[in-house]
Amino acid sequence: MKTEMRLTGSGGQGLIMAGIIFAEAALLDGNNSIQSQSYGPEARGGASKAEVIISQEEIDFPKVEVPDLLLTLTQVAADKYGKDIAENGTIIADETVDLKAADPSVTIYRTPILKTASEVIGKAIVANIVAIGFITELTGIVSKENIENAIMNRIPKGTEELNKNALYEGYRLAQEIK
């Protein structure tokens, strides 16, 4: 079992941190993982991406080629990365993003990640944590115990409650659509 995940949106949405948190949770689960981000000409266009591979086996090639799971938080990122998705893959898009899958085997979920962060939690900056909760509940790609441990290892002291609430709101959004 190997899952390739691409997290896309705009710079400042904390997607690199989200990738690091997933990779560390996978390690705590006893799996192997690689987290990476590439910067090249395409990174100059306002879309940001971070990638994670999680596998029970050793990982040979560390770069995501066609993701099984794509998160896209902005229209710019969706337009840029939205078509690269594996057969039977899953796309998770913020509700503000307009997106169609070319391949009917792909499942798209649209959900209010950004709005939940800014209105329910009151801090737009935790959109990445809401997204982590949504992905974790929907896919089970990492355990809830270890995603929470990995988040607690990475966030600034004093923001534990805020981030836990954001994670739980992400779980809740996924429970509603499952």
Add this chain to the structure above:
Amino acid sequence: MKTEMRLTGSGGQGLIMAGIIFAEAALLDGNNSIQSQSYGPEARGGASKAEVIISQEEIDFPKVEVPDLLLTLTQVAADKYGKDIAENGTIIADETVDLKAADPSVTIYRTPILKTASEVIGKAIVANIVAIGFITELTGIVSKENIENAIMNRIPKGTEELNKNALYEGYRLAQEIK
């Protein structure tokens, strides 16, 4: 021109963040870069590593195989990663680390990165920024203008002076030995 850099030490020393900062500075310089970290069985032994590739050309294979430049902040990391270094490569080790190069073409610099962070700056947590300053001054792998921009983009608000001082202390350590 392509440089492969491996940053090693213990978890919590901010080496992933250092890698991200180098990769972003390289982008601002107009180069391509990839930053990655792998988590597998070897990550459970107390040593942490982050990798950066910086190139003027497109980067084909995103994983560092034998680094040109190795930073090692702890003895555990040096014992684990210290032998993997390219011919004519450069090792930058904290002064507390005991390290010999098997290959005489390798240059080793030992310098008080951890002590400078904790005693001169007064915050052990900025050791990664002192190391960034040292590497930047020594190698010129990224421009000083853009490493400073990349640091300012990534650090918490209110810590600008602290981090700038740490960067400049890193420059100074390298100027002393050049």
